[in-house]
Amino acid sequence: MKILAAMSGGVDSAVAAARAVDAGHDVTGVHLALSAAPATLRHGARGCCTAEDAHDARRAADVLGIPFYIWDLAERFRADVIDDFVSEYAAGRTPNPCLRCNEKIKFTAVLDKALALGFDAVVTGHHARLVDGRLTRSVDPAKDQSYVLAVCTQRQLASAMFPLGDSTKTQVREEAAARGLAVADKPDSHDICFIADGDTRGFLARRLGAEDGPIVDAETGDVLGTHPGSFGFTVGQRRGLNLQRPTPGGDPRYVLSIRPVDNTVVVGSREMLEISQVRAEPVVWTAGVAPGERFTCSVQLRAHGMTSPTTVTVNGPVVTAVLDTPQVGVAAGQALVMYDGDTVLGSGTITAAQRTADVPA
Amino acid sequence: MMPYLDHAATTPMLAEAITAVSRAMGQVGNPSSLHGAGRAARRSIEESRELLAASLGARPSEVILTAGGTESDNLAVKGIFWARRAADPRRRRVIASSIEHHAVMDAVEWLVEHEGADVTWLPVDAHGLVAPAALRAALARNPESVALVTVMWANNEVGTVQSINELAAVAHEYDVPMHTDAVQAVGAVPVDFAASGVDALTMTGHKLGGPPGAGALLLRRDIACVPLLHGGGQEREVRSGTLNVPGAVGLAVATSLAVERREVVAARVAALRDAIVDGVLAAVPDARLHGHPTARLPGIANLTFPGCEGDALLMLLDARGVECSTGSACSAGVAQPSHVLIALGATPAQARGSLRFSLGHDSTAADVDAAVAAIVPAVERARRAGLTSVVS
Numbered sequence A: 001m002k003i004l005a006a007m008s009g010g011v012d013s014a015v016a017a018a019r020a021v022d023a024g025h026d027v028t029g030v031h032l033a034l035s036a037a038p039a040t041l042r043h044g045a046r047g048c049c050t051a052e053d054a055h056d057a058r059r060a061a062d063v064l065g066i067p068f069y070i071w072d073l074a075e076r077f078r079a080d081v082i083d084d085f086v087s088e089y090a091a092g093r094t095p096n097p098c099l100r101c102n103e104k105i106k107f108t109a110v111l112d113k114a115l116a117l118g119f120d121a122v123v124t125g126h127h128a129r130l131v132d133g134r135l136t137r138s139v140d141p142a143k144d145q146s147y148v149l150a151v152c153t154q155r156q157l158a159s160a161m162f163p164l165g166d167s168t169k170t171q172v173r174e175e176a177a178a179r180g181l182a183v184a185d186k187p188d189s190h191d192i193c194f195i196a197d198g199d200t201r202g203f204l205a206r207r208l209g210a211e212d213g214p215i216v217d218a219e220t221g222d223v224l225g226t227h228p229g230s231f232g233f234t235v236g237q238r239r240g241l242n243l244q245r246p247t248p249g250g251d252p253r254y255v256l257s258i259r260p261v262d263n264t265v266v267v268g269s270r271e272m273l274e275i276s277q278v279r280a281e282p283v284v285w286t287a288g289v290a291p292g293e294r295f296t297c298s299v300q301l302r303a304h305g306m307t308s309p310t311t312v313t314v315n316g317p318v319v320t321a322v323l324d325t326p327q328v329g330v331a332a333g334q335a336l337v338m339y340d341g342d343t344v345l346g347s348g349t350i351t352a353a354q355r356t357a358d359v360p361a
Numbered sequence B: 001m002m003p004y005l006d007h008a009a010t011t012p013m014l015a016e017a018i019t020a021v022s023r024a025m026g027q028v029g030n031p032s033s034l035h036g037a038g039r040a041a042r043r044s045i046e047e048s049r050e051l052l053a054a055s056l057g058a059r060p061s062e063v064i065l066t067a068g069g070t071e072s073d074n075l076a077v078k079g080i081f082w083a084r085r086a087a088d089p090r091r092r093r094v095i096a097s098s099i100e101h102h103a104v105m106d107a108v109e110w111l112v113e114h115e116g117a118d119v120t121w122l123p124v125d126a127h128g129l130v131a132p133a134a135l136r137a138a139l140a141r142n143p144e145s146v147a148l149v150t151v152m153w154a155n156n157e158v159g160t161v162q163s164i165n166e167l168a169a170v171a172h173e174y175d176v177p178m179h180t181d182a183v184q185a186v187g188a189v190p191v192d193f194a195a196s197g198v199d200a201l202t203m204t205g206h207k208l209g210g211p212p213g214a215g216a217l218l219l220r221r222d223i224a225c226v227p228l229l230h231g232g233g234q235e236r237e238v239r240s241g242t243l244n245v246p247g248a249v250g251l252a253v254a255t256s257l258a259v260e261r262r263e264v265v266a267a268r269v270a271a272l273r274d275a276i277v278d279g280v281l282a283a284v285p286d287a288r289l290h291g292h293p294t295a296r297l298p299g300i301a302n303l304t305f306p307g308c309e310g311d312a313l314l315m316l317l318d319a320r321g322v323e324c325s326t327g328s329a330c331s332a333g334v335a336q337p338s339h340v341l342i343a344l345g346a347t348p349a350q351a352r353g354s355l356r357f358s359l360g361h362d363s364t365a366a367d368v369d370a371a372v373a374a375i376v377p378a379v380e381r382a383r384r385a386g387l388t389s390v391v392s
């Protein structure tokens, strides 16, 4: 097959491309240039869009002996991922830009262009498996990326290849070293690739402006303190509130919600953070179709989060998940991903979460 | 043989140049040393300098050997700017065409950012020509403020050849020195340093059959130029560094042969270029040729394919063994819309959809046929892929 390998400059995508070559495919490497000013974007920190990463990707392609090109998707990335990230925060939600990038860039812009140019499939270095066409967790639970791929449709997955899903990260690094790929011991990228210094708050403050606002107690309505700008707080966050007044019981307080309209951060006890019902939309049935109108499965509500057994009710493009055990740190804007064992059933963006206390018995 | 249609990026070395370079590489000797080996090396350098000068209408003492076009451009632009400003602090303005190679453009921008320079970018017409009247107007506005004028002899992306004599004469009306980047011109069109009237001229070896990393700045003796590289002062105190004997020998041999054979090769290459343009336009009628209809280099054909991205076309052609380029290679390989095409009036989408085919001394009719045959299916596919990078 004619395969396009998306090469970020990291070890995973280099080994994925190598495995595609070994499998006998006709492989072409591309690096996605996602920043309009690659050289100035990051200084030392790791990401997916530095000039150095483009160099590393090209080096790996040269070692594999495959053609290599750079595709400039900076404009699309800015519009579909960065602007979306900022406006989601502006609306008080907590977006997942990696997921958005997979949805809009890798498996739409890049995949569509690849297919139009005559490629049969796109291979990436994601840690996930495709078992009989179904998206499935990686064998390495610590590196599993099925959560950020759960936005993909069956049509998209039909043209995707994830050759790393059966390997652990350690095995991938060993293989890279054995293949003589210079990226074998290159550190993993962690933070958000377009935020150079890892300072999300600072990034949002520059984009949205930062104004002091009140931190309010959810139960009493008392103003407990001041924050330097509501953007960038995340539901479930405990640190960085700098509250002078403790709770009567001396317990810590957590961010329960962010109200951009009046620049208010609402805080409360850990119990108030517990969520037992979640609404998500629009739903994508990653595995093809909904298992039923009402079914049980397990759901994951944030990247690297725990899963919990759940009963899901489907209502057109909306799913409502009633969790068997309450979860904390559920934020609107994150994805709800439904799993049957290790297999992804579908996903949707969380639009509402109800506290355990508020759910009628 | 793969159809190599990227001679403007670099062209194969001439057999004679390879022989001369190889022989020189077997010889020990630093041209600055006083012993026998040093004297032999010195002789090779000076003979090469004389051959180069004779080929380009310059005097040997006007030849400053450098490591190529980029260095020569930087030396001329920065060095003449610094020297002229040191002589009169009012001289802070550089007048440059808006279609210069990055080696000139970025050097000028560096002066603006770090040396308090001002710049006047001269517009070009839709064919890429700088009007002498535009240069005169830019000079007349405030002649005392101008440090130098720099306009490239022939453009590397679209191939337009300027009326350099006329432009140099205008600069001299105001007693301002004139530099020209003649990297693409030497060996392709007649270039005579003295007759052109320019004060400084950039040339490089690897575009005419010489080795990469060897070039020259032709610089009139009466033009002061502050060095970029300080050290042993080997080249007239304007350029330091142990001289590259094999490079200089190869540069001189290749330049003299390219100049000697120019008329015959240029006529053949121009006919092949016309065949590629005619073939492509017949197959893709809405494609558009950039540049000047007559004042153009023999070897360059730059075409826009509406609805296509140049980088997609390039990839599809590369997969079929046809090697060409999308204009000038850019930072991290990201294709920015070409500033040259934009200066000629193209829209960013048209600029993104352009391909440069460039032919050279070893191009053949078979190369042309292969390129024309490959372009039709490539354009069809690339149109289907559309303008992916543009936000709808």
Ligand SMILES: Cc1ncc(COP(=O)(O)O)c(C=O)c1O
Binding pocket: B008, B009, B067, B068, B069, B070, B071, B073, B101, B103, B152, B154, B155, B156, B181, B183, B184, B204, B205, B206, B213, B215
């Ligand atoms: C017009 C022009 N100027 C300068 C250069 C740079 O020359 P060199 O590659 O020798 O540094 C080139 C070639 O890339 C060129 O085409």
